[in-house]
Amino acid sequence: MQSPDISHVKDYFLALQTSVCEQLSEVDGRIFSSEMNSEEYTRPRILEEGRYLEKAAVLLSHNKGAKLPAAASERNPHLAGKPFEAAAISMIVHPWNPYVPTFHANLRFFVVDQKHWYFGGGFDLTPCYPFPEDVLHWHRTAKSACQPFGKNLYNKLKVWCDEYFFLPHRQESRGVGGIFFDDWTQGGFNRSFSFVKSVGDHILPAYLPILNKRKAMAFGSREEEFMLYRRGRYAEFNLAIDRGTRYGLQSGRKIESVLASMPPRAIWKHNWSPGLNSPEADLYNNYLKPRDWIRELV
Amino acid sequence: MQSPDISHVKDYFLALQTSVCEQLSEVDGRIFSSEMNSEEYTRPRILEEGRYLEKAAVLLSHNKGAKLPAAASERNPHLAGKPFEAAAISMIVHPWNPYVPTFHANLRFFVVDQKHWYFGGGFDLTPCYPFPEDVLHWHRTAKSACQPFGKNLYNKLKVWCDEYFFLPHRQESRGVGGIFFDDWTQGGFNRSFSFVKSVGDHILPAYLPILNKRKAMAFGSREEEFMLYRRGRYAEFNLAIDRGTRYGLQSGRKIESVLASMPPRAIWKHNWSPGLNSPEADLYNNYLKPRDWIRELV
Numbered sequence: 001m002q003s004p005d006i007s008h009v010k011d012y013f014l015a016l017q018t019s020v021c022e023q024l025s026e027v028d029g030r031i032f033s034s035e036m037n038s039e040e041y042t043r044p045r046i047l048e049e050g051r052y053l054e055k056a057a058v059l060l061s062h063n064k065g066a067k068l069p070a071a072a073s074e075r076n077p078h079l080a081g082k083p084f085e086a087a088a089i090s091m092i093v094h095p096w097n098p099y100v101p102t103f104h105a106n107l108r109f110f111v112v113d114q115k116h117w118y119f120g121g122g123f124d125l126t127p128c129y130p131f132p133e134d135v136l137h138w139h140r141t142a143k144s145a146c147q148p149f150g151k152n153l154y155n156k157l158k159v160w161c162d163e164y165f166f167l168p169h170r171q172e173s174r175g176v177g178g179i180f181f182d183d184w185t186q187g188g189f190n191r192s193f194s195f196v197k198s199v200g201d202h203i204l205p206a207y208l209p210i211l212n213k214r215k216a217m218a219f220g221s222r223e224e225e226f227m228l229y230r231r232g233r234y235a236e237f238n239l240a241i242d243r244g245t246r247y248g249l250q251s252g253r254k255i256e257s258v259l260a261s262m263p264p265r266a267i268w269k270h271n272w273s274p275g276l277n278s279p280e281a282d283l284y285n286n287y288l289k290p291r292d293w294i295r296e297l298v
Numbered sequence: 299m300q301s302p303d304i305s306h307v308k309d310y311f312l313a314l315q316t317s318v319c320e321q322l323s324e325v326d327g328r329i330f331s332s333e334m335n336s337e338e339y340t341r342p343r344i345l346e347e348g349r350y351l352e353k354a355a356v357l358l359s360h361n362k363g364a365k366l367p368a369a370a371s372e373r374n375p376h377l378a379g380k381p382f383e384a385a386a387i388s389m390i391v392h393p394w395n396p397y398v399p400t401f402h403a404n405l406r407f408f409v410v411d412q413k414h415w416y417f418g419g420g421f422d423l424t425p426c427y428p429f430p431e432d433v434l435h436w437h438r439t440a441k442s443a444c445q446p447f448g449k450n451l452y453n454k455l456k457v458w459c460d461e462y463f464f465l466p467h468r469q470e471s472r473g474v475g476g477i478f479f480d481d482w483t484q485g486g487f488n489r490s491f492s493f494v495k496s497v498g499d500h501i502l503p504a505y506l507p508i509l510n511k512r513k514a515m516a517f518g519s520r521e522e523e524f525m526l527y528r529r530g531r532y533a534e535f536n537l538a539i540d541r542g543t544r545y546g547l548q549s550g551r552k553i554e555s556v557l558a559s560m561p562p563r564a565i566w567k568h569n570w571s572p573g574l575n576s577p578e579a580d581l582y583n584n585y586l587k588p589r590d591w592i593r594e595l596v
Contacts, residue, residue, distance in 0.1 A: 035569070044568075046568045046569075048567075048568060055568075057568070168547075169547045169553050169556070170553060228563075232560070235533055235537065235564075236537055236557075239533065239534055239537035239538040240537040240538060240543075240547070245538075249466075249467045249538070255467050255468060256568060256569045258467070259534075259566065260568055262530070262566040263566065264565060264566055264567070265526075265563070265564070265565050266533075266563070266564050266565075267562060267563050267564075268557065268560040268561065268562055269346075269562070270342075270344045270346060270353075270355070270554055270558055271333075271344075271554045
């Protein structure tokens with residue numbers, strides 16, 4: 001099998017990065033920084049302390065390596081240690097407002113040993129004070145992204161996302177999920193790439209309406225403190241569990257790019273648990289476990 | 299070899315916990331909570347939002363398990379998966395004042411398969427704005443703890459500590475180190491236990507004078523922000539690197555006890571670096587790399 005040209009994928013990721021930054025800046029008012037990193041081709045674009053976004057990071061990377069890191073090939077151990085080329089885009093938004101969920105998305109393309117290729121990616125949502133209609137919109141948009149590529153595809157990738165974004169040490173989901181896929185070659189390169197573009201094109205349509213609806217809601221120190229506490233979980237997931245972070249640390253990427261997803265602020269409180277029937281308990285009881293959102297929330 | 303009685307070790311750890319909590323409370327004014335956890339014998343004692351200590355945790359645990367977790371036996375892979383019994387004390391202080399260093403200490407005793415036993419432990423210091431005389435006092439006290447047990451012992455355990463408390467992804471030491479040891483059986487049980495007691499008895503003599511000297515120093519938002527930023531490194535170490543945390547997660551211990559060492563607050567800033575010749579640069583340039591403190595700081 002001939003290796004497909006990575007440059008088309010990279011071009012799409014670059015266009016997506018530009019578009020996501022523009023649209024987020026239009027909502028926020030603040031512009032993304034743009035650094036160029038020459039040692040490898042990475043292009044982190046960061047927005048810090050905006051009007052609505054406490055931190056947003058949209059990172060593009062393209063790198064080659066002599067040995068595929070173990071974390072990138074756990075599902076394909078026979079590829080570990082082989083020469084590879086990878087292009088990826090990842091993005092995360094940590095908003096100021098506790099009523100706006102944190103969101104994360106990632107798309108990636110690997111070519112290993114100049115012949116094996118696969119895509120991976122997805123997007124997931126992490127609210128502190130979830131609104132059922134937001135979660136429904138998020139998952140319906142995810143389903144729309146998958147629809148043209150298989151009747152049951154959304155259901156499959158939704159379950160995959162639930163499994164991936166889970167904190168075993170807390171026995172908690174990270175948030176309300178979304179879709180996740182890896183080692184993706186289905187239907188060959190052109191069809192797989194079309195699917196990845198469909199996912200990419202649905203990211204902001206899934207998130208922006210929620211951001212716009214909640215960004216100006218009034219909140220107090222109680223809600224802010226809960227948001228910071230929940231960000232502690234986000235830090236736990238990224239540092240102790242996430243395969244993407246481990247891959248980044250193993251592949252020797254610039255550490256500030258690997259950890260650009262970290263929350264700008266986080267707190268830990270010993271033995272804290274939400275009050276009975278509180279809005280915080282609603283998150284734990286009704287949202288931090290996998291559910292069939294589209295069926296149950298209508 | 300007959301297995302030594304774990305109860306003597308546990309009695310010492312319990313007495314040390316009581317003593318450490320009493321002495322820290324005497325400095326701070328605030329009393330430690332005392333929870334009893336019945337499922338296994340753990341006794342976390344926590345002080346939150348004290349006068350000088352933002353958070354202090356002194357944890358005692360005694361547990362038995364059917365299978366020794368991999369993280370507890372990386373250096374002795376033949377012991378993994380065997381039945382074990384463990385007693386441990388660990389402690390950490392996160393002070394409010396950026397001029398007071400964070401400190402951590404740990405002592406542990408394992409009996410595996412009812413016949414193999416070993417000790418482990420040590421203590422290490424993590425300042426934000428270090429004073430040479432504090433670092434010297436810390437390391438001299440560590441040396442005193444080791445002195446009766448071998449002429450060169452401090453040097454060996456100091457290097458071991460430097461190697462253990464290192465963040466490879468940052469190419470930074472966690473702090474200025476101290477001493478660290480593992481799989482310790484030297485001289486048999488009685489001598490090893492005496493050594494462990496010597497280390498335990500030197501913990502607060504190493505830390506309290508520094509705490510008392512710096513606890514009331516004036517500081518501003520710049521120093522506080524730098525402290526919170528450095529605590530991000532602490533979170534990175536604990537979650538992504540520390541073997542003790544991994545052991546805790548693998549052994550199924552109560553998660554709030556495993557993560558009691560987490561900083562109460564932390565921040566991450568993208569691509570931040572200290573200004574030229576600033577006090578913050580002094581930390582990076584002169585302290586976050588292994589040095590022969592006792593020789594160089596006199």
